[in-house]
Amino acid sequence: MSKQPKKLSRRSLLAGSAGAAIGSGAITGFPTIWAQNIKDIVLFHAGPPVTAIPAVAEQANKDLPFKIQMQATEQADLLNRFLSQSSSIDCADVSITFMKYLVGRNVLQAIPVSKSKDWDKTIPLFTKSEYPDGRKAPLQGTAPYKVLYATDASGQKFHNGPTEWLTGIPTVTNADTLGIRPDLLSRPVTSWADLLSPDFKGKAALQDQPTVGVIDVAMALEARGDMKYVDKGNMTKQEIDQTIKVMMDIKKSGHFRAFWTTFDQSVNLMASGEVVIQSMWSPAVAGVRSRGVACTYQSLKEGYRGWGYTLGAMKHLTGLKLECFYEYMNWYTSGFEGAFIARQGYYSAQPENARKFLTPAEWDYWYGGKPAATDIMNPYGKLMEKAGNVRDGGAFWERMGNVGVWNSVMDEDRHLTRKWNEFITS
Numbered sequence: 349m350s351k352q353p354k355k356l357s358r359r360s361l362l363a364g365s366a367g368a369a370i371g372s373g374a375i376t377g378f379p380t381i382w383a384q385n386i387k388d389i390v391l392f393h394a395g396p397p398v399t400a401i402p403a404v405a406e407q408a409n410k411d412l413p414f415k416i417q418m419q420a421t422e423q424a425d426l427l428n429r430f431l432s433q434s435s436s437i438d439c440a441d442v443s444i445t446f447m448k449y450l451v452g453r454n455v456l457q458a459i460p461v462s463k464s465k466d467w468d469k470t471i472p473l474f475t476k477s478e479y480p481d482g483r484k485a486p487l488q489g490t491a492p493y494k495v496l497y498a499t500d501a502s503g504q505k506f507h508n509g510p511t512e513w514l515t516g517i518p519t520v521t522n523a524d525t526l527g528i529r530p531d532l533l534s535r536p537v538t539s540w541a542d543l544l545s546p547d548f549k550g551k552a553a554l555q556d557q558p559t560v561g562v563i564d565v566a567m568a569l570e571a572r573g574d575m576k577y578v579d580k581g582n583m584t585k586q587e588i589d590q591t592i593k594v595m596m597d598i599k600k601s602g603h604f605r606a607f608w609t610t611f612d613q614s615v616n617l618m619a620s621g622e623v624v625i626q627s628m629w630s631p632a633v634a635g636v637r638s639r640g641v642a643c644t645y646q647s648l649k650e651g652y653r654g655w656g657y658t659l660g661a662m663k664h665l666t667g668l669k670l671e672c673f674y675e676y677m678n679w680y681t682s683g684f685e686g687a688f689i690a691r692q693g694y695y696s697a698q699p700e701n702a703r704k705f706l707t708p709a710e711w712d713y714w715y716g717g718k719p720a721a722t723d724i725m726n727p728y729g730k731l732m733e734k735a736g737n738v739r740d741g742g743a744f745w746e747r748m749g750n751v752g753v754w755n756s757v758m759d760e761d762r763h764l765t766r767k768w769n770e771f772i773t774s
Contacts, residue, residue: 389414389672395441396423398631399520404685414672430455440660442516445559447495448757451515456660458503458513465678469698474518479749489581489754492656516658517677518697520689523652523747527628531642540650541572549603553617553626556607558768564627565595571650581756585763592767596774618643630693638730645740651752690714691727717743
């Protein structure tokens, strides 16, 4: 299904370079049995189910001279693992929103920019908060640029602007919107305001996560003219209180059918028809479609809610294990993983590397916004789209160039969490 360029495997390259370095005396910090010990290294990679994918680890284990063990944990528990069980994790799929919880807690270590083989291929939206044409991107919410750079090698403080140190290496990104069941809707959906429309009373759902759910509602309230936020991704206490009050009134009216916490719940709600409009992820829309059920990731005139992930190095990594992390990091961003997640609707932060592992038809469909030249399959070979269809939202920069706000941890996060819990239990 995918094209893989012919090249020496990283397994042979790393083992070869290790042997050469040992023979030359260039490596002084490692025992001379390093090359033999590489095969005994196991890196534990923890992340959410949509990115901590066993098939990606399987390919890494074919290409690298050490082992990757993938551990998938739902978001609510994942942050707790990062904070309380960090020594049991080596590589972390860190949401940009989690960075504000983790940096400064001695959980992660800084990654030198010089260790990233393909740093120059990382999209400028992350590295400069710019679009390819040089225009500045909006910074509402926790934009990747705000949390990407560290002040120094300790990695314990953010730096406002580029440095030689990273809090994590950018990996996955997307621009989220609302999922809809077009076959069950009474009219077209064009605005975030439709999430709260009485037309869909009892048939709407939100993600039960304050850093996402409240922003989706804020997008809707601003779209219909109820409120105007200075920064929807970093509300004041007053803005939070006003937003939650409106949400409680809407909830009491019976508007929301459900508040989902897991990927499978969101798929089942939509596939069953219990819900016709809701907060949704790209792979969940794909999951509904794979059941033969109509589902659209609807473009909305106010733009998208953006998010991103980085691959972080845990603080305890040193010596050979740290060197293996850097090798895995460079493998992870070199294309295979990017192509794999493209087939479930996500974007690589290094798109040109992902392109090497996609067919021309796949690239044109997922990134180019063109009609599919062939049937489009998901990562597991199941039909995703028939030939001739166009991806919801169009081309890569049509979506990523239209982010209105980024997923966020607000300055008033504790207050928001308390008010959100009141909303959910009301």
